[in-house]
Amino acid sequence: MADSPFFDRIMSNLRASCKYYTGYPKDLGPSRVVHFTSEREFVHLLHEGYPMVVAFTIRANYTKHLDKVLEEAAVEFYPHVKFMRVECPKYPGFCITRQRKEYPFIEIFYSPEQVG
Numbered sequence: 001m002a003d004s005p006f007f008d009r010i011m012s013n014l015r016a017s018c019k020y021y022t023g024y025p026k027d028l029g030p031s032r033v034v035h036f037t038s039e040r041e042f043v044h045l046l047h048e049g050y051p052m053v054v055a056f057t058i059r060a061n062y063t064k065h066l067d068k069v070l071e072e073a074a075v076e077f078y079p080h081v082k083f084m085r086v087e088c089p090k091y092p093g094f095c096i097t098r099q100r101k102e103y104p105f106i107e108i109f110y111s112p113e114q115v116g
Contacts, residue, residue, distance in 0.1 A: 039094055050079070053084070053106060053108050054109060056098060056103060057088065058104070063104055
């Protein structure tokens with residue numbers, strides 16, 4: 001089936017209005033996803049008063065889609081919600097304290113007390 005102008009318009013409209021990653025490259029500007037470096041920095045960011053969505057991941061092909069969704073969400077909700085990505089093989093202590101065995105998973109933190 002040949003591509004029609006009607007089909008092209010529908011796909012263009014869908015890509016422009018879709019809130020989720022569709023595979024079409026978008027210009028999101030600089031990344032708003034914070035990369036985890038230490039628990040101290042994480043607690044400091046929570047003290048700023050914004051909720052933080054934390055994605056606990058391992059580096060694999062199937063997490064690339066999650067990374068792109070996080071990037072889009074971070075741009076959309078900036079500065080009211082912060083997004084952070086933790087690579088669990090690099091920081092096993094922080095991930096183990098969450099007591100989960102399936103990766104990736106996401107948690108939302110509202111206060112520093114939730115970290116402990």
